[in-house]
Every structure is written in structure tokens, then in C-alpha cells.
Amino acid sequence: HHQKVHHHHLFKLSPSPICLSFRTPSEVEGGGICFCLHAKRRGQHEVPRTALKCCGTIEHTVSSIRVTTPQAAYDVTIGTGLLRTLYPRLRKLNAGKPPKTFVVTSPEIWALWHKRFLASFPADAQPPVLFLPAGERYKRLATVESLAQQLVLAGADRDSILLAFGGGVVGDVTGFLAAIYMRGIRYVGIPSTILAMVDSSLGGKTGVNL
Secondary structure, eight states, rough: OOOOOOOEEEEEESSTTTTTTTTOTTTSSSOOEEEEEEEESSSEOOOOOHHHHTTTTTOOOOOOEEEEEOOOOEEEEEEESSSSGGGHHHHTTTTTTTTOOEEEHHHHHHHHHHHHHHHOGGGGGGEEEEESSSSSGOBBBBHHHHHHHHHHHHTOTTTOOEEEEEEEEHHHHHHHHHHHGGGEEEEEEOOOSIIIIIIITTSOOOOOOO
């Protein structure tokens, strides 16, 4: 039995994606990391300007791709500079109301990217951060239980939105957590690896090991 979960993705995509595969977040000035905000209803994608420069072009157009699954359908919107408008987009996703968000990420990723990640959030709307150690061995039910307890203590409710900021493990754990927390809440996938961008963040399938 699978519960329906509303989730979203913000991507940074290059006209020539191979340019991104040779760059790490620390190597690309101004946002070399690739993000995905994938939603069963709506999603957005963005590309770092420096990554685009290596391709010799910068695109400012926005396009949308419709994705349909047996459980739901959602739009994937591709464009540049969308990370700078992350909070307004989350607010739009929340019917214009200030979203109650919680970030799930690894300490390593957060240390590199927290300033850029939080840039669009108002000072009075900074999201609580829940840390998940890096590595496949932490993709377990025990980890999900620990994160769920932290959400309860932090005041997460049925209207909250989880932000999965990391690779495939972070996305899988956060997606599974969103599916079971209070019978299912929304989550946003913001992948930091190529594989997470093009695979685990898009299919809508989540799960953890025993």
C-alpha cells in the first residue's frame, strides 16, 4: 500500500548537462549545485549561471513538462535563477500563505549551501533544519523514526512542507517520512547530485531499509 504524497522539485538544468557532471558545488562559483523542486502538482528547475557559461550560453526561457503517474500528475518547470525565488514559489504552492517548512539535509551539504538556500526566506520565516548523516547506511527506519520525533518536537503539522536538500538518500528518507507523517504531508526535493536530479527525485517512489 502506498500513500499519496504531494512533492515538488527545483532543478538547475544546463543546455548541455554534461558540463555539470564535471563540477562540484565548491568548484562552481555562484551555484554549481543542481537542485530539483519536484512536485506531483507543480515543480521548478534552475541552472547555475556559471555552469551555463561553460556551455557558452545562458538561457532565460522557462518551459514546462507535464508528468503523469498512476497516482497523480504534475508539471516540471525548467528555467534559470529559480533558486533565488524559492520561498515565493513555496508560498505560491501554499495558496499564497506563508509555508511552514522544515529542511532535511546532511551537515556537509548544509555547511556549503545554507546561505544560498536561505537567501529568499524572510528573516522571520527561516525553516528549522533536521540533519541526516551522509551515507546509504542511514537510509533506515530508525532514521525515519528519529526525524519524525524531531518534527513533532519542532511543531510540524498536517500543513507543513518538508524540504529534502541533498542526494538520493536524503530524498528517499524525506519522501518516506512525508508519506507517513500525520498520514502524509507535502515535501519538496532539492537534489544536490546528478543521479538524484535525473532519477531518484523524479519518479515519486520513496522508501528505506530495515
